[in-house]
Amino acid sequence: MQVSTTIPSITFVVANAASGQVSEGSVGDIGGMAPLDTIIIVVYLLGVVGLGLYAGHLMKKRSSSGESRDYFLAGGTLRWPMIGLALFATNISCVHLVSLAQSGFDTGLLNGNFEWMAAFTLILLSLFFAPFYIKSRVATLPDFLEKRYNRRCRDMLAVLSLVSAVVIHIGFSFLTGGIVIRDIFGxxxxxxIIVIASLTALYTIVGGLLAVVLTEAIQTIVxxxxxxxxxxxxxxxxxxxxxxxxxxxxxxNTDKLSMLRPHGDPSGMPWYAILLGYPVLGVWYWCADQTIVQRVLGAKDENHARVGPLFAGFIKVIPVFIFVLPGLLAFTLASTGKLDLSPLTDSNGVVDSKGIYTAMITQLLPVGVKGIVIAALLAALMSTVSGALNSISTLTAFxxxxxxxxxxxxHQLxxxxxxxxxxxxxxxxxxxxVLVKAPSIFNALNNIIAHIAAPVTCVFTLGVFWKRANAFSAQWTMVIGAVTGVAxxxxxxxxxxxxxxxxxxxMMAFYLFVYCVIVQVVLTLFSGKPVPADSQALCWNSPLQPLRAPGWPGLGNYKFLSLALGAIMAVLYWIFR
Known part of the structure; x- marks a missing residue:
């Protein structure tokens, strides 16, 4: 597919936030970017690459626990603040910044559910999954799946993880970031894409997980x-x-302020679809995806592995207000004449909301601030890509x-x-x-995940909570579930x-999950194959067992933090119900 390499100069109204005055400018003219903005962007890029290369130097200098473990898992030295910030940074990509603003313009705060529901899934990661991962000292999640089931399950998850990392985490991020940079700079x-890919690869490939986590901590702040x-x-x-x-x-349009929609809502996302469907996507993404969980695998100990995801859960409260709300504000600004969307409007008066975030950057931001926001877009892109690259290298090697x-x-690994x-x-x-043909990047991304997440979520959930789940049922559930979802x-x-x-x-994600659970339970009961004792050891005796670990004293205790995070989310949902 031929992608246009030229962007027409579009006249627009620039609103100055401080004075309320307006002036004219043009989108797609690189000369329209002020020198200060360009300097900020260049300094940011050089700073991130330099920090990543320095982390690589530190990794080589201190290599004490084995070169491969230092490179792939940061030597098991990561503390909870870095884990939490890195989880957030890897999750948030240009897809989120651009597409969530687009969704805010189209449907209001609704798609903010993908951010707030993640907090509940991160609680599950902290309470039930992270302890097993740390105790088993696995380098990858497929490695854990082999210990719980068998080698075939490991191979299937490894292949799925590699494909999802390349397509979902890197491919879609490149596409969205490239479109934004094209629209702003021409x-x-x-x-x-090639320039950003080269810079990200430079420090990621050299520095390993330590470089990824250090740069992600800075990128999260930016x-x-x-x-x-x-x-x-x-x-x-x-x-x-x-x-x-x-x-x-x-x-x-007051319904745009509601996060929980009734049955029959035109969005196709009523409250029960979110309640039933998101956990299927969330457990796969937050608890069983190598790109995300690798930060937890590099934790210093079990407490850091538990608290890090909870810290990320608290940060996940913010995106609704800084990623989704801007799109809703753009909708009201346009309706009151304070934002000119005529360049995005067709002959029928329909606004192409894909350009909302770019329009806000070019029209609303003063000199200097524009460079900071574009640096934030680059931070979202580079952090996601670097995290995915590190997980790909770990999966391939191990x-x-x-x-x-x-x-x-x-050294060879x-x-x-x-x-x-x-x-x-x-x-x-x-x-x-190929990906550029998707009409809606965010919806296309979640649609793909909804059809592939169910079998992985099933085998991990039953594997951790049901001792009788055997290798035979797990491997065939993954095969049958994947074939069904793809079909x-x-x-x-x-x-x-x-x-x-x-x-x-x-709802499709939920139905596929129920289908996979039935398949695995039936196959387990009818096969009658025993589960080895060492595999049963990787399963909780009861749902309350993981809560018996004392954890840190005081406010840093994972039990207190889990309850606090759950309570905050309940209050927020009540306010925006």
Whole structure:
């Protein structure tokens, strides 16, 4: 597919947040970017790459627990603040910044559920999954699956994890980031992707997980600051919360403030679909995806592994207000004439909301601030890609290469991991022309996850809570569940008229999960195959068992933090119900 390399100069109105005055400028003209903004962006990029390379130097200098463990798991030295910040940074990509703003414009705060529901899933990671991962001292989640079930389950999860890392974490991130940079600077889509890919690969491939986590900690701060700035400026121009609500009331769109929608809502995401469907996606993504959980695997001890995800859960409260709310503010700003969306409006008066975030950057932000927000976009892109590259190198080295050459030295494993990351980067770039055809990046991403998450969520959940779940049932559940999910997804993409076509993707995730649970339970009971004692040891005796670990005293105790996070989320949902 040929992607246009030129962006027409579009005249627009620039609103100055401080004075309320307006001036003219143009989108797509790189000369329109002030020197100060350019300097901020360049300094940020050089700073991140330099920090990553320095982390690589530290890793080599202190290599005491084995080169491969230092490279892939940071030598098991990560503390809870770095784990929490890194989890957040790896999760938040350009897809989130751009697409959540788009969804805020289209449907209001609804898609903020993907952020707030994550807090509950991170509680599950902290309470039930992280302790087993740390105690078993696994380098990868497929490694854990082999210990709980068998080698075939490990191989299948390794392949699925590699594919999801390349397509979901890297490919879609490249696409969204490239589109934003193209729209703002007028730079060719692929040129911008290759430049960012090269810079990210430089420090990630050299420095390993330590470089990834250190840079992600900085990128999280930049990301939150940049997103908060654009939200505050839009909020100030709008005139505050009351003015925004009044605008929504006058246009009959007060439902945009609701996070929990009734049955039959046009969005296809009523409250029960979120309640039933998100946990299926969430357990796979937050508890069983190597790209995310690798930060927990590098924890210093069990307490750090528990508290780190909870810290990330508290941070996940913020995105609704700094990622989704800007889109809703753009909707009300446009309806009151304070934001000019005419360049995004077709002849029928329909606004193409894909350009909402870019329009807000170019129209609402003063000189200097624009550079900070663009740096935040780059932070979101680079942190996600770097995390995925590190997980790809770990999976390839431990789960694929070392299987066939078990005597491979630490140095050779690191070399294999670095080569795998470089190859994955090239493959992800080559996939962009295919991914660019997706009409809605955020919906396309979640639709894919909804059809592949169920079997993984099933085998991990039953594996941790049901001692009788055996290897035979797990491996066939993964096969049957994956084939079923891919088949249904393909049928829907081809728009073949079937009963599946009208099922919202969140409910589809739930139905596929129930189907997989039935398959695994039936196969377990009918096969009658025993579960080895060492495999049963990787299963809780009861749901209350993981809560018996004392944890840290005081406010840092994982039990207190879990209750506090759950209570905060309950209150927020009550307010925005």
């Amino acid at each position: 730079v060719d889509l692929y040129v911008s 990301l939150i600051a940049g997103a908060a700035i654009i939200t505050w400026i839009a909020y100030d121009i709008m005139g505050g919360w009351e003015a925004m609500v009044a605008s929504l009331e006058s246009s009959g 789960d694929l290469f070392k299987r066939f050459r078990p005597t491979t030295s630490d 690191v070399l294999v991991g670095r080569i795998a990351a470089a190859v994955a980067l090239v493959v992800a770039i080559l996939l962009v022309p 249904i997804y393909t049928i829907n993409v081809l728009e073949i008229d079937t009963p599946f076509a009208d099922i919202p993707f969140m």
